[in-house]
Structures are given as C-alpha cells and as structure tokens.
Amino acid sequence: MFTITEISSLSEVQSSFRILKPWWDVCLDYLTIVMMMLSIFAGTMQFSRDQVYCLPKLEHNMTCTFEGIVNLHSAVSAAQNVKPSGKSSGMEYIQYMFVNQKCYNDALPWISKYIPFLALIHTIILMASNNFWFKYPKTSSKIEHFVSILGKCFESPWTTKALSETACEESETVGGNQQVRSLSKESSVTVSTKRDFLSNIGGTSGDGSASGTPLLQTKSNVANPHEKPMESPMRGGGETILDKKDGEQAKALFEKVRKFRLHVEESDTIYKLYALQCVVKTLKILFILGYTVYFVDRITFVHECVPDVEDFVGYSTFCCTHNLAPILKKILYTYMAVIALFGFVCFYTLVWLFKRPLKEYSFEKVREESNFSDIPDVKNDFAFLLHMIDLYDALYSKRFAVFLSEVSENKLRQLSLNQEWSYEKLRQHVNTNMQDRLELHLFMLSGVPESVFDIADLEVLKLELIPEVKLPAKITQMTRLQELWLHHCPAKCDATALSFLRDRLWSLHIKFTDVNEIPQWIYTLRNLHELYLYGNLNSENNKVIALESLRELRHLKILLLKSNLSKIPSNLTDASTHLQKLYIHNDGTKIVVWNNLKKFITLTELQLYNCDLERIPHSVFSLGNLQEIDFKGNSISTIEEIVSFQHLKRLLSLKLWHNQIVAIPPTISAVKHLERLNLSNNKLESLPPALFSIKKLRHLDLSHNLLYCLPKEIGYLANLQFLCAANNNLSELPTELFNCSKLRVLLLSHNCIKEWPAKLAARLVQLQQLEVKGNPIEDIVTGVSGIDLQAH
Numbered sequence: 001m002f003t004i005t006e007i008s009s010l011s012e013v014q015s016s017f018r019i020l021k022p023w024w025d026v027c028l029d030y031l032t033i034v035m036m037m038l039s040i041f042a043g044t045m046q047f048s049r050d051q052v053y054c055l056p057k058l059e060h061n062m063t064c065t066f067e068g069i070v071n072l073h074s075a076v077s078a079a080q081n082v083k084p085s086g087k088s089s090g091m092e093y094i095q096y097m098f099v100n101q102k103c104y105n106d107a108l109p110w111i112s113k114y115i116p117f118l119a120l121i122h123t124i125i126l127m128a129s130n131n132f133w134f135k136y137p138k139t140s141s142k143i144e145h146f147v148s149i150l151g152k153c154f155e156s157p158w159t160t161k162a163l164s165e166t167a168c169e170e171s172e173t174v175g176g177n178q179q180v181r182s183l184s185k186e187s188s189v190t191v192s193t194k195r196d197f198l199s200n201i202g203g204t205s206g207d208g209s210a211s212g213t214p215l216l217q218t219k220s221n222v223a224n225p226h227e228k229p230m231e232s233p234m235r236g237g238g239e240t241i242l243d244k245k246d247g248e249q250a251k252a253l254f255e256k257v258r259k260f261r262l263h264v265e266e267s268d269t270i271y272k273l274y275a276l277q278c279v280v281k282t283l284k285i286l287f288i289l290g291y292t293v294y295f296v297d298r299i300t301f302v303h304e305c306v307p308d309v310e311d312f313v314g315y316s317t318f319c320c321t322h323n324l325a326p327i328l329k330k331i332l333y334t335y336m337a338v339i340a341l342f343g344f345v346c347f348y349t350l351v352w353l354f355k356r357p358l359k360e361y362s363f364e365k366v367r368e369e370s371n372f373s374d375i376p377d378v379k380n381d382f383a384f385l386l387h388m389i390d391l392y393d394a395l396y397s398k399r400f401a402v403f404l405s406e407v408s409e410n411k412l413r414q415l416s417l418n419q420e421w422s423y424e425k426l427r428q429h430v431n432t433n434m435q436d437r438l439e440l441h442l443f444m445l446s447g448v449p450e451s452v453f454d455i456a457d458l459e460v461l462k463l464e465l466i467p468e469v470k471l472p473a474k475i476t477q478m479t480r481l482q483e484l485w486l487h488h489c490p491a492k493c494d495a496t497a498l499s500f501l502r503d504r505l506w507s508l509h510i511k512f513t514d515v516n517e518i519p520q521w522i523y524t525l526r527n528l529h530e531l532y533l534y535g536n537l538n539s540e541n542n543k544v545i546a547l548e549s550l551r552e553l554r555h556l557k558i559l560l561l562k563s564n565l566s567k568i569p570s571n572l573t574d575a576s577t578h579l580q581k582l583y584i585h586n587d588g589t590k591i592v593v594w595n596n597l598k599k600f601i602t603l604t605e606l607q608l609y610n611c612d613l614e615r616i617p618h619s620v621f622s623l624g625n626l627q628e629i630d631f632k633g634n635s636i637s638t639i640e641e642i643v644s645f646q647h648l649k650r651l652l653s654l655k656l657w658h659n660q661i662v663a664i665p666p667t668i669s670a671v672k673h674l675e676r677l678n679l680s681n682n683k684l685e686s687l688p689p690a691l692f693s694i695k696k697l698r699h700l701d702l703s704h705n706l707l708y709c710l711p712k713e714i715g716y717l718a719n720l721q722f723l724c725a726a727n728n729n730l731s732e733l734p735t736e737l738f739n740c741s742k743l744r745v746l747l748l749s750h751n752c753i754k755e756w757p758a759k760l761a762a763r764l765v766q767l768q769q770l771e772v773k774g775n776p777i778e779d780i781v782t783g784v785s786g787i788d789l790q791a792h
Contacts, residue, residue, distance in 0.1 A: 017134055018392070020143065020388050024349050036127070038334060049324060052107070052303070054100050057319050064303065103305035107306075109298045115328060138269055152253055162372075288339055289336065293336065296332055299328055303320045305318045363376075372402065374405055413446045417445060417446055427455065429442075437483070441464070442466065446467065446468070448466065453475050454474075454477065456477050459480050459481060459483065461478075463484075464511075466488075470491070473496035485508075505527065510522065510534065515547065523553065531559050531560070532558075533562065535562075538564055557578070557580045561584050562585040564586060565584065565591055566592060566593070567592065573596055581606075584611065585609040590612035591612070594619040595619065604626060605626070606623065610632075610633040615636065615638065616642070621641075629655065631656050632655060635659065635660055636659040637660040640667075642670075656678065657681050659681070659682050663684070666688045669694065672696070674697060675699065679701065682705055684702070686708070695717070698722065701724045703727050708729050710737065712734040714736060714740070718740065722744065723747070726771070729751065730752060732753060733748070746771070749771045753775040754777060
C-alpha cells in the first residue's frame with residue numbers, strides 16, 4: 001500500500017519534471033493512459049463475462065457456423081418428438097459446462113484469451129520507457145539538478161532586477177537622446193522590441209519600471225545628462241537594491257550555474273539516452289502493431305472443438321460460440337488505432353531529434369534583444385536540455401540566460417559590494433602616507449565600490465588583487481587624484497574616465513603576471529610623469545620584449561621596469577628624448593643587449609639591479625647627462641672601465657654595492673666630480689690611495705668588505721661628511737681620519753678596533769653620530785659630549 005505522503009511526493013517529482021516534457025511526451029502520456037484503460041476494460045470483461053458455449057456436431061458434413069448452429073438447434077428440437085435411435089448418454093447440465101470449459105482452453109485462440117493482458121503489459125512498458133531518462137542513474141541527478149537550478153533562476157528576484165535595470169538603461173539612453181534629437185524610426189522599433197522582450201521576461205513595463213516584484217525599486221530616468229551623478233545605494237540613492245539575503249542567494253545561483261555548465265557540457269549522455277529511448281519505443285510500437293494486425297482476424301465468433309470426451313458425453317465434435325469476440329475485436333481495433341497514433345508521434349520525435357542540431361544552443365536572439373551581449377552559446381547535454389525547455393516555455397531559457405551572463409553576475413557583485421562598502425566605511429580607511437598624501441588601499445575585493453569615486457579629496461588610490469576593475473565616468477569627481485596603483489587588477493576605463501585620467505594622472509603603478517594584463521589605455525596617458533611596471537615583460541620564447549609604444553607619453557620622466565628582461569625594449573626609445581630616470585630591476589636574468597641604452601641621452605639617473613652584469617656596459621658612458629648610477633646586485637668583479645666615467649661630467653653618485661669587486665683601479669681618480677660612492681657588500685681587501693684624491697667626495701660607504709685598514713690618504717677628503725666602514729676587519733684607525741673636519745656620521749661597528757684616538761671631540765667638531773658597537777675597545781675617551789655614541 002502507498003501512503004498519502006509517498007503519493008504526494010511522487011506527484012511533486014512528476015510536476016517538477018513537467019518543464020522538460022515537450023508536447024509529444026505529454027501526448028504519449030495521455031495515449032498510454034487510453035491504452036491502459038482499454039486493456040483494463042477488456043480484462044475486466046474477460047474476468048466477468050468471457051464464456052464459450054458449445055453444442056454437439058450431429059453430422060460430419062455439418063459446418064460450424066452461426067447458421068449451422070441455428071439449424072442444429074432446430075434439428076434437436078424436432079428430434080425430441082421422435083423416438084431416439086441413438087445411444088442414450090444421459091448428459092446433464094454439468095457435462096455441458098465441462099465441455100464448455102474444455103473447449104475454452106483447447107479451441108479458443110490465444111489472442112482471444114490473452115490480448116487484454118498483453119495490452120496491459122505493453123502499456124506498462126511504454127509508460128516506463130516514456131520517463132526512463134528521468135530515472136536512469138547517470139542522468140537523473142543531472143536532470144534533477146538542472147530543474148532545481150532552473151526553477152530558482154526563474155523565481156529569483158535578481159533575474160527581474162537585472163532585466164529591469166537593463167530596461168532602465170535603455171530608457172535613460174532613449175531619454176538622453178530625445179533631448180538632443182528625435183529618434184529615427186529604425187531605432188524606435190529596436191528599443192520597442194527590447195522593451196517588449198524585457199517586459200515579457202522580467203515583468204517590467206514599457207517605461208522600465210518593475211511590476212509584480214515588491215522587493216525591487218528601479219532608478220528614475222536622468223532628465224539632464226549634466227546633472228550630478230546619483231548617490232550610491234548605501235546613501236539613499238535611487239538605484240535598484242536587493243536584500244542581503246536575496247543577493248547571497250543570487251550569487252550562489254551564479255556559482256551553481258557555472259559549475260553545472262562545466263559539468264554537463266562535457267557529456268552528451270542525456271541526449272543519447274533520450275534518442276535511444278525514442279528509437280526503442282518506435283520499434284516496440286512497430287512490433288505491437290505488426291502482430292496485432294496479423295492476429296486480429298483470429299478473433300472469431302464460432303469455433304470447432306474436438307475435446308476428446310466422446311466416451312464421456314457421447315459426441316466427439318462440438319460447435320462453440322465465443323460471446324465476447326465482437327467486443328474484443330472492436331477493442332483491439334481501437335487499441336491498434338491508438339498504437340498507430342503513438343507510433344506516429346514517436347516517428348515525429350525521431351525526426352525532431354535527428355534533423356535539428358540539438359547539441360548546440362545559441363542565445364543569439366536573447367543577446368539581440370537585451371543588454372546581455374556576453375551570454376555564451378552552450379553545447380552537448382546543456383544545449384539539449386535548453387532545447388527541451390524551449391518546447392515547454394522559452395521564457396525559462398531567457399531567464400536562465402541571465403545567470404550565464406558575466407555582465408549580470410558582475411552587476412550583482414557590484415551591487416553587493418556597494419552595499420557592504422559605504423562612503424562612511426571607505427572614509428575610515430583613508431590615511432595619510434609618507435608623502436603627506438591622502439591614500440586609500442583596497443585589497444582583494446570583488447570590484448571597486450562606487451563610493452570610492454565620491455571621495456573628492458583622495459590623492460592616491462591603490463587597488464590590489466581585484467579581479468574586475470572598471471573606472472567609470474564618475475571618477476571625474478576625484479579632482480585631486482594624482483597616483484593610481486593597479487596590482488594584479490585588469491582594468492577597463494570608460495571613455496570619459498580615460499579623458500580625465502589622460503589630463504590629470506601623474507603617477508601609475510602596475511603589477512601583472514603576463515604582459516597582456518597591462519591595460520592598453522595606459523599608453524595614451526599623455527600627462528603621465530611616472531610609470532612603474534612590475535611583471536613579466538618577456539614573451540614565451542624569452543627573447544622578444546612585449547611592450548607597447550610609449551610615444552604618446554610625452555611627459556614621462558620616471559620609468560621603472562621590474563621584470564626579467566634579456567635586452568632593453570626597443571619601444572622604450574620612444575620616450576628616450578624626455579625620460580630622466582630609468583630603473584631596471586631584473587630578477588637575475590642576464591641582459592645581453594645594451595645598444596638601445598645609448599639613445600637615452602636625457603637620463604639623469606640610471607638603476608640596473610640584478611641584471612647579472614659582469615662588467616659595466618659601455619653604453620652607459622654615452623649618457624653625458626647622468627648624475628647618478630646604481631649597479632646593485634650584479635656580478636661585477638672588475639671595474640677597469642671606470643676611467644671612462646670621466647666623460648660623464650655631471651656624475652655625482654656611483655653605487656657599486658652588492659657585487660663581487662675585489663679591487664679598485666687607480667684610474668678611479670679620473671672621476672673628479674664624484675660626491676657619493678657606495679662600495680659596500682663587495683670583496684675589497686684594500687683601497688688604492690688614488691681613491692682619496694676625489695676631493696668632492698662627501699659620502700663614502702665601505703661596509704661589509706674585507707678591509708684590514710684605511711689608508712692614511714683618507715685625510716685628504718676634506719669634504720667628507722659620511723663614512724661607513726662597518727663589518728670589516730679594521731684593527732685601528734689612521735689619525736689622518738680626523739683631518740676630515742666636516743665628518744658628521746662615522747659608522748665603525750663590528751670591526752676589530754681595540755684602541756681609540758684621543759681628543760675625538762676636539763678633532764671632529766661636527767660629528768653627530770658615532771657607532772662603534774661590536775668592537776673590543778678597551779679605552780674610549782670620555783670627552784665626546786654631544787656625540788651619539790653607540791659602543792659595545
């Protein structure tokens with residue numbers, strides 16, 4: 001027995017799959033019901049009224065027909081008045097009943113006895129095969145999941161909200177255009193078509209307002225295109241909003257649709273199973289129709305029976321009548337007609353299955369009638385299910401298409417983001433950086449909150465690990481914005497926003513993984529002064545540098561490339577006439593081609609970090625305007641070429657730190673204008689006296705080397721203000737050091753100094769910082785008042 005709960009749940013399951021049943025499947029279901037009723041009706045009649053009545057055949061030449069049985073009945077009646085000459089049998093009523101039953105089993109054709117049961121069995125098989133694809137283990141879970149997602153997509157408030165918003169955008173566009181000029185007939189028809197589509201799908205009226213959805217409120221049309229942009233939804237603006245719960249459900253739906261698509265598009269099991277089901281049903285119908293046509297004439301009213309009971313009843317042959325034969329024949333003809341109609345529908349289904357490309361489904365019409373132009377076409381089982389949905393109601397697939405659109409998903413994500421990050425919350429994250437500028441740093445958000453562009457006094461905007469960045473026209477409100485950071489943030493820029501940034505943006509920092517992630521619009525920022533690029537600029541073959549032309553960046557002064565270059569990009573030369581500072585920070589990749597460096601004649605500062613240099617590139621000596629050179633983190637072991645620096649008359653700073661230099665050539669004295677020299681973190685064991693002939697030297701860093709002593713010629717550096725010789729092997733200091741009367745900072749920590757010269761304060765009157773920690777000093781003169789002394 002079935003309980004009411006089980007029957008109710010079964011009914012709910014069947015109703016949920018109704019949207020996947022086209023008209024022919026519904027028609028087949030009704031036909032099977034008719035077939036079931038016919039088989040039950042025939043079977044009921046056989047159980048209650050099916051009988052065979054037999055009379056003995058008196059003469060051998062007598063035929064068993066209806067007329068013969070009547071004549072037989074007349075002959076028996078006439079013989080009752082004549083003395084019988086035959087053998088007296090004494091047959092009674094029970095003997096006739098036995099003969100009737102015996103002849104029912106022996107003489108009656110099996111088609112007359114079992115046709116109702118066969119019809120019932122065939123009907124049950126057809127009923128099971130009609131919905132077999134819903135129950136097959138490899139397809140049932142996919143179909144159930146699809147129906148569940150489809151129902152949620154159809155009923156989701158976000159579907160109506162997204163379509164209503166599209167209608168609003170269309171209305172705003174039309175309204176703005178009407179203020180300038182009247183719409184043409186063609187454009188009016190297009191807008192009308194879009195409105196009709198949105199009205200049918202989203203429940204929206206022609207003016208873009210949502211109907212029947214109390215959770216949604218649409219924004220009003222903008223009457224004046226020059227009005228101030230609308231406030232964000234968090235601050236009471238007129239934009240459409242969703243409840244937080246509805247937004248979370250919509251985001252979960254987008255994720256479910258994405259995963260379902262990836263899973264279902266890989267297989268065509270559902271399509272093959274449905275096709276196989278239709279083929280099997282068609283063959284089954286042909287078989288049923290074939291044998292019923294053949295056996296329908298076997299169902300007759302009169303039969304001749306030889307039951308082999310002559311010794312018992314006295315007669316060997318009987319003529320029998322089957323009282324239900326006419327009715328069963330009519331029922332069978334009706335059953336054959338239903339079967340023929342069933343077969344025709346099955347054949348139509350096969351034509352539909354194999355004539356149309358059901359493994360591909362295009363949303364081209366939806367894309368044409370709406371703003372969701374990015375809805376992807378689908379294939380395999382996903383496409384087949386959508387074709388089945390269209391046969392039920394195309395409205396389902398159109399609403400479902402909204403959840404395949406990345407534009408729609410991004411709008412939902414943006415809406416949720418705007419609700420979470422209000423203007424007040426963003427204002428709390430604004431701080432002042434080291435350059436005394438107002439800065440906002442947003443990290444790992446789903447997008448950029450619209451309220452960011454309401455902070456008019458913001459000067460630095462840092463965006464990091466944001467998958468989708470769109471800079472809208474609203475950015476024009478940020479009149480003080482000068483610096484923008486895009487770290488792993490693919491960014492798109494509105495035309496109005498680009499025009500604003502082109503004139504206002506001063507500094508741009510971009511960090512990327514692949515060069516294709518660099519937004520193309522950055523090469524049009526004609527007022528940009530500083531550009532910092534962090535990422536892989538080499539192509540796959542690691543030879544060709546993939547970087548667009550910098551020809552439009554006419555005011556670019558500072559360029560930093562933190563990458564893995566193998567040569568100086570040729571496109572950089574477009575900025576060679578005005579670039580002042582070039583920073584190349586490699587990851588250890590060796591730069592083998594330096595010819596393009598000669599063209600940067602306006603450079604005043606050059607940094608080449610971790611470029612695996614073994615010698616100083618000769619191209620550097622052609623840059624006559626250089627004031628500062630920095631070769632940190634290379635493999636330079638010899639600097640014999642340093643004499644060529646004498647041609648760089650403006651060179652003031654030279655940094656050769658973190659290399660493998662073992663000796664300084666005496667020709668260094670030719671660099672007479674040098675003021676800053678950094679030789680730290682090398683392998684120097686001694687210093688040539690010629691080094692100290694550079695009279696203008698003010699800053700000298702010799703830390704982290706292998707020096708055992710400082711030459712007494714150090715006293716010639718009358719302008720020396722900073723000296724660092726920490727982390728060496730110095731055991732004593734030359735007294736000539738104290739001739740450097742302008743020395744302000746003296747760093748000698750972590751050496752082997754045991755004795756300290758007397759009268760330190762009297763000799764170094766301008767000394768402000770002295771560091772001697774890490775030295776085994778036994779006696780430190782106490783007359784060092786006013787000095788920041790750090791001792792061991």
